[in-house]
Structure formats: structure tokens, C-alpha cells
Amino acid sequence: MKTIRTGVIGVGYLGRFHAHKYAAMEGVELVGVADPDDKRAQLVAGECTCRAFADAAGLLQHGVDAVSVVAPTSLHYDIGTYCLQAGIDVLMEKPITVTLAEADGLLNLAQAHGCILQVGHLERFNPAVLTMEPLLTHPLFIEAHRLAVFKDRGTDVDVVLDLMIHDIDLILAMVNAPLETIHTVGAPVITGLTDIANARLIFTNGCTANVTASRISMDNSRRLRIFQPGHYISLDFAKKEVMTVQMQQLENGTIPQPDIHRHRVQDQDALELEIRDFVTAVRTRNPPRVPGQAGRQALALALQIVEQINLHRGRVEESLHQSARGVAPFPASS
Structure with missing residues (x-):
């Protein structure tokens, strides 16, 4: 070798x-x-x-x-x-x-x-994600929360490109359908760039994803829930835990108990898996798990989100300027 x-x-x-x-x-x-x-x-x-x-x-x-x-x-x-x-x-x-x-x-x-050009979207190699992938059938609604305590590291870009892009990449890979509409909000809180953001993504196949990212939280949390017909998958990135919750239809007005199954997740190092995948691609000349094109697609959507947030931010800043000038945000009632 x-x-x-x-x-x-x-x-x-x-x-x-x-x-x-x-x-x-x-x-x-x-x-x-x-x-x-x-x-x-x-x-x-x-x-x-x-x-x-x-x-x-x-x-x-x-x-x-x-x-x-x-x-x-x-x-x-x-x-x-x-x-x-x-x-x-x-x-x-x-x-x-x-x-x-x-x-x-x-x-x-x-x-x-x-x-070979591979992009380091590390969560693709998270053992919890690898466990979750075979469970995917037809995602209807996806909810992602990625919250982090503030650190100086990574502040050369806003929270969308720093943190949310992880979930953007995962969602694009899971849904595998064109995007139809985007609704976003976000704000700078302690840096000059957006520190907290939310994006609602609606795809042409009917799937909707609600994605929240913050780098100014009190605690770290990285969670994902994927709702599919009859059940949902709950994933905790940090704890490397995956469970499915089977939901039954209502019968005679009674709510049946959900069937909860916790899946075994192998104790593996995501970065080691990522680098092994890269080395294998270098050696075999086969495409890596996250090729450059996937990184480009995640960046394209992230930049769309950033652009919308910046437009929203302009309106917020104008409102703040009006408040500073003593202009009431709501007209006085007559």
C-alpha cells in the first residue's frame, strides 16, 4: 500500500x-x-x-x-x-x-x-448521522437547532456560515429536492455580523425545514428532528444519540402511547472518519463523501440566507435609528 x-x-x-x-x-x-x-x-x-x-x-x-x-x-x-x-x-x-x-x-x-476536492462538513461523519441515514424514508418536516456559547473562534464569518451551514449541508443531502422558498430572520448581538439566525426552507417535494443557529447561547446544543409518515427521528449530535418515536393514529379519541426505540450508535471519532474518507479518496481516486460540489451547494444556500437576513437587518437598523431619534415605533392612538 x-x-x-x-x-x-x-x-x-x-x-x-x-x-x-x-x-x-x-x-x-x-x-x-x-x-x-x-x-x-x-x-x-x-x-x-x-x-x-x-x-x-x-x-x-x-x-x-x-x-x-x-x-x-x-x-x-x-x-x-x-x-x-x-x-x-x-x-x-x-x-x-x-x-x-x-x-x-x-x-x-x-x-x-x-x-480530489473534499469539503470538511464534519457532521456528515458524526456517528449519530451515520446511524440516522438508513432510517430516512420520506422527510416531511425537519427541525434543526444548533446553539453555541460565544467564542472568539470563527467570528470572521457570521453564524450562518459558521454554524448553520452544517445543518444546511445535512438537510440538502437528506431532502434531495430543489428549494422553493426561503424565509429568514437574524440579528447581530455582540459582533458586527449576524450572531443568531433562523431560516425556514420549503422544498418542491413538500418538505419544510426550520433551522436555527446561535453562537450567543448559555449552553451548547446540537439537535435535529426529522418527521416522517407515522414517526419521527430525534438526533443529538453532541451526545451521539438517535431514537425513533413511532406515532399511532388516534383511536376513539384516545391517545396511544408512542413506541420509542433508541438506536445503537458506534463510538467513533467524526474527524478521524472524515480524514480517513479523504485519504481513501486520494488513494483510490473515488469521490469522497462530501465532494466540492456538495460544499458549493451548501454555500449557495447559506449565502441566500445571509442575503435575506441582511435585508431584514437593514429594516431593523432603520427602526433602531428612528427610536434613537425619538420616533415612536407605533403611531399614537387618536
């Missing part, structure tokens, strides 16, 4: 975990890590017994087959372009890029150079 030579570009909080997974994986050599923060690069390189580089150019000069790009989103396009033009396979952290034009550019480069 050929040894896959890998590298990690960007070894902040998440990139460090990528480096550790590669370093521990059989059939894989972690050549090095790259980060403009030399102290951080040296620290992670020491932990993983590999070389440290200041940038992607230094890493690629030492011969790698594949890299994880775990840099800020604003750098994804430039770093991805550099790597793909060099014929290097790329696992790009989500979101794939800032704009759709950039995403299309990376997709075209990957195709032109015969490269």
Missing part, C-alpha cells in the same frame, strides 16, 4: 487535530504543518514529529500528495488555488470559500488537474 504524504495548512484550534489524525494514521505520513504563527507551527510539529513551515509554498516543496486547509475562510481560495494548480488533493475546511465564484474556481481547478 502506497504511503500518502500529507500536510496541514493552518494549525489553529481545528488544524492541530487534523495534524494529529494524520500523524497517527496507518499508511499516511505527515510531512509537515504550515502556519504564519511560527510558535504555533513549531508546537504542533513537535507534537506530531514533523516539520514546520511558514506557508504552503514551503510545505509543498517537500513533496506532499494531499493537504488539509484549515485556514480562515478568506484564505481558502488563494491557498486552494495554489495547491490544486500544483496537483495536490485538498480537504478544505467549511465553508468551501467566501463566494460562489471562488468555489466555482476551485471546482474547475480540481477537475482540470484531476484533483
